[in-house]
Amino acid sequence: MRKSLMAGNWKMHTTREDACRLAEEVMKHCPTFADREVLLAPPYTVIAAVAETVSGSDIIVSSQNVCWEEQGAFTGEISPVMVKDAGGSAAIIGHSERRQLFFETDTLINQRVKGALDFDLMALLCVGETLTERESGQMLNVLETQIRNGLAGVRAEQMARVVIAYEPVWAIGTGKTASKEQAQEAHAFIRELISKLFEKNVAEQMRILYGGSVKPTNVDELMAQPDIDGALVGGAALDAESFGRIINYQKN
Numbered sequence: 114m115r116k117s118l119m120a121g122n123w124k125m126h127t128t129r130e131d132a133c134r135l136a137e138e139v140m141k142h143c144p145t146f147a148d149r150e151v152l153l154a155p156p157y158t159v160i161a162a163v164a165e166t167v168s169g170s171d172i173i174v175s176s177q178n179v180c181w182e183e184q185g186a187f188t189g190e191i192s193p194v195m196v197k198d199a200g201g202s203a204a205i206i207g208h209s210e211r212r213q214l215f216f217e218t219d220t221l222i223n224q225r226v227k228g229a230l231d232f233d234l235m236a237l238l239c240v241g242e243t244l245t246e247r248e249s250g251q252m253l254n255v256l257e258t259q260i261r262n263g264l265a266g267v268r269a270e271q272m273a274r275v276v277i278a279y280e281p282v283w284a285i286g287t288g289k290t291a292s293k294e295q296a297q298e299a300h301a302f303i304r305e306l307i308s309k310l311f312e313k314n315v316a317e318q319m320r321i322l323y324g325g326s327v328k329p330t331n332v333d334e335l336m337a338q339p340d341i342d343g344a345l346v347g348g349a350a351l352d353a354e355s356f357g358r359i360i361n362y363q364k365n
């Protein structure tokens with residue numbers, strides 16, 4: 114069955130010292146798990162320091178975005194080769210903060226996904242609707258468009274390294290979590306769509322994470338849903354105790 118993936122997105126937080134301390138503390142909450150993986154996505158400046166801190170453990174280190182080119186005139190970008198060189202093996206792509214604050218489009222996000230995969234990184238593609246889109250009945254259309262466009266041109270054999278994170282924009286950093294029923298509905302829809310776009314077994318093997326105000330108090334019920342395979346955690350991932358409890362969820 115699918116191994117769950119518990120991911121911490123540190124966003125624009127932590128200097129080198131904070132990052133190393135946090136990574137060390139998180140490690141204390143990570144025994145060798147048979148059924149789950151842990152991923153940390155620190156800012157670019159501390160990817161190498163975090164990778165060094167967790168080396169020898171099973172923790173996956175990720176960047177928070179990635180360019181599609183190996184090198185070149187792309188001021189402000191980070192290449193997949195640089196992520197790997199720093200000790201990372203994954204990239205978050207299409208986060209709603211990139212879409213909303215930095216105007217990243219589905220076309221750009223698709224280039225990033227293909228670039229990450231071409232260089233053997235795990236690609237965590239984030240999708241999610243705004244409150245207005247949900248309230249006007251557009252949720253499923255929005256998810257379908259973001260996924261169809263985000264994964265255009267991705268080959269079925271590359272899908273083993275794709276993870277989709279469903280992060281409803283209205284639940285990010287607001288303290289409002291999607292209910293387990295709302296999250297399950299979106300996840301089931303995404304899995305069905307992947308099975309239409311690729312094959313049933315691709316969909317069955319692909320991990321779909323939920324993100325948006327995941328906390329120690331709601332992780333267990335979310336993780337008990339059949340199509341929720343992990344969490345992408347923002348605020349609560351900056352506190353080792355909270356993230357430790359999230360990693361050590363128990364399905365109830």
Ligand code: 13P
Pocket residue numbers: 122208280284285286287288324325326327345346347348349
């Ligand atoms: P919060 O957990 O702070 O709501 O953030 C979610 C998120 O954006 C993770 O990528």
